[in-house]
Amino acid sequence: MAARTPPPRPVGTVTRGxxxxxxxxxxxxxxxxxxxxxxxxxxxxxxVDLGYGAAPWTAVELLxxxxxxxxxxxxxxxxxxxxxxxxxxxxxxxxxxxxxxxFEVPVPGRPQLIRAANVLRQYEEDQVAGAWARLCARLxxxxxxxxxxxxxxxxxxxxxxxxxxxxxxLGPEGPRTVTFATRLASLDRPSDLAERLxxxxxxxxxxxxxxxxxxxxxxxxxxxxxxxxxYGARQRWIRAVRDLAADWPVVDGPRRWxxxxxxxxWEALAPRN
Numbered sequence: 001m002a003a004r005t006p007p008p009r010p011v012g013t014v015t016r017g018x019x020x021x022x023x024x025x026x027x028x029x030x031x032x033x034x035x036x037x038x039x040x041x042x043x044x045x046x047x048v049d050l051g052y053g054a055a056p057w058t059a060v061e062l063l064x065x066x067x068x069x070x071x072x073x074x075x076x077x078x079x080x081x082x083x084x085x086x087x088x089x090x091x092x093x094x095x096x097x098x099x100x101x102x103f104e105v106p107v108p109g110r111p112q113l114i115r116a117a118n119v120l121r122q123y124e125e126d127q128v129a130g131a132w133a134r135l136c137a138r139l140x141x142x143x144x145x146x147x148x149x150x151x152x153x154x155x156x157x158x159x160x161x162x163x164x165x166x167x168x169x170l171g172p173e174g175p176r177t178v179t180f181a182t183r184l185a186s187l188d189r190p191s192d193l194a195e196r197l198x199x200x201x202x203x204x205x206x207x208x209x210x211x212x213x214x215x216x217x218x219x220x221x222x223x224x225x226x227x228x229x230x231y232g233a234r235q236r237w238i239r240a241v242r243d244l245a246a247d248w249p250v251v252d253g254p255r256r257w258x259x260x261x262x263x264x265x266w267e268a269l270a271p272r273n
Contacts, residue, residue: 010080011134012051012102015122019053021061023162024117026181027154028065030261031113034169035152036069039112042140045073047113048105050135052077056088056098062115063096076107103134110140116155117167120199128200132170139172156198164196168266175266177251184233184260190218190240204271211269218244234258 039045047066049059059077066073077098079085088098099106105114114135120128132155139151149171156167156179163183169176178201180193194205194215201211218240225239238257241250249265256263 008104010100010102010106011104012080012119012131013122014081015051015053015119018118018160019055019058020161021057023158023160024058024061024115024165025065025162026165026259026261027115027117027156027158027167028062029259030167030179030181030256031115031152031154032065032069033256035113036066038148038150038152039066039070039073041148042070042112044109045070046107046109046111047073047075048107048111048115049075049077050103050105050114050116051119052079052084052088053118054084054087056084056091058117059088059096059098060091063093066113067095076111078102078105078107103131105135105138110138110151112140112151114139114151114153116153118157120155121157123199125199125203128198132175132200136170136172136174141172157196157202159196164193166193166196166198166201168198168200169263175270177263177266178269179261179263181259181261184237187233187237187260190222191215200271201269209272211271214248214264214269217247234260 049062052059056077059075063075074095077088078101080102082100085098085100120131135153139153142148142150153170154167156165158165163186165181167179182193197205205212221240221243225236228236228239237260238254241257241262249268250262251265252263
């Protein structure tokens with residue numbers, strides 16, 4: 001009998017596994033709103049929760065939230081640590097599965113969505129481009145007729161209870177946008193989000209880099225919008241973002257701003273070198 005070939009070793013390293021219920025609600029809400037139409041059009045919509053951590057709450061929540069936008073969506077939670085995959089088995093349900101793996105994303109076909117939250121934070125900055133390229137290569141491809149933009153990789157970082165979150169959205173071709181999302185009632189100024197910048201940007205928050213200039217201008221717009229605080233933090237945020245959009249390529253509108261979000265084109269914030 002021929003020897004059985006061992007499965008390939010997963011690509012990546014084990015994360016700390018820190019996770020909490022409802023931690024990724026802001027990211028999930030944005031994905032469902034922005035990418036829901038792509039999931040609905042797909043014949044077999046598949047989403048991957050990459051590096052879900054020591055407990056699979058985020059994968060369970062992703063299934064529920066995406067099915068609100070695209071009821072046929074399936075979710076696969078992927079973890080590099082075998083014990084975490086074993087522990088997640090009790091959460092199996094129709095439309096939700098768990099597998100051992102890493103950046104190779106061991107699922108059949110090409111997913112319409114890969115979410116990688118708080119995964120790359122432990123890596124070095126010079127490792128980010130390679131991880132992005134590997135993950136983007138696994139995404140569903142765009143429609144040749146131009147009607148479908150293809151799959152989406154959402155990679156970012158948030159605090160422990162999900163009040164502050166910044167993520168990059170990438171398609172098969174590479175990075176597209178950067179989204180800043182926060183619980184407005186707990187925000188002193190927009191630059192408070194700097195500590196949650198994804199690994200590709202967090203070390204670039206220094207003078208001379210675009211992301212530093214963006215946060216500086218955002219703080220100025222926030223200060224100028226102080227009179228609107230009497231109407232609530234949401235109105236102040238909307239006014240600040242509206243003013244910010246005069247100089248920065250903001251791609252969303254008041255409907256998203258009301259959620260404590262703002263999305264900017266990646267090219268405007270990309271590192272200079």
